[in-house]
Amino acid sequence: MTAHSNWEAVCTVDDLVPESGIAVWTEAGPVAVFYLPHHLPALFAISHTDPFSGANVLARGITGDLKGEPVVASPLYKQHFSLRTGICMEDESVRVxxxxxxxxxxxxxxxxxxxQRRFSAA
Structure with missing residues (x-):
């Protein structure tokens, strides 16, 4: 099985919520898309799955800034994840x-x- 990348349309600008995230489904699984209109770039996307709990909740987290880094705080255990890199600010060995x-x-x-592997419908 081999893999390649695809630019997948996941939502429209009208779906976005300023200073917040929305959850979208992709071929790679659930993704959280964040819109920070007062930041350049203004759009970020990370996995929607919190690695500490396994729950799909990161789009519901609170966005902010830690030392100049745009972040989202997980709504469950409050770890902060960089919206640029996905690295957990409290434990750099963990990332999304x-x-x-x-x-x-x-x-x-x-x-x-x-x-590239195709699944057939049963």
Missing amino acids: KSYPVLLDGDRVRLKVPVS
């Missing part, structure tokens, strides 16, 4: 996947890995 984001007209696209 981060995804490149681009704005294509009014569509938000993420570069996500896609499996």
Whole structure:
């Protein structure tokens, strides 16, 4: 099984909430997309899954800034994750996947890995 990447359209600009995140589903699984209009870049995407709990909650976290780094605080155990790199600010050995984001007209696209293996419907 080999993998490649695809720029997947996941939502529109109208779906975004300023200073917050939304959860989207991709071929790579659940992803949290954050819109920080007063920051450049303004769009970030990381895995929606909190690695400490296994729950899909990171899009519901509170966004902020730690020492100049845009972050989201997990709503469960309050660890902060860099929106740029996915690294946990309290434990750098833990990270979530981060995804490149681009704005294509009014569509938000993420570069996500896609499996070349096709599953047949039963």
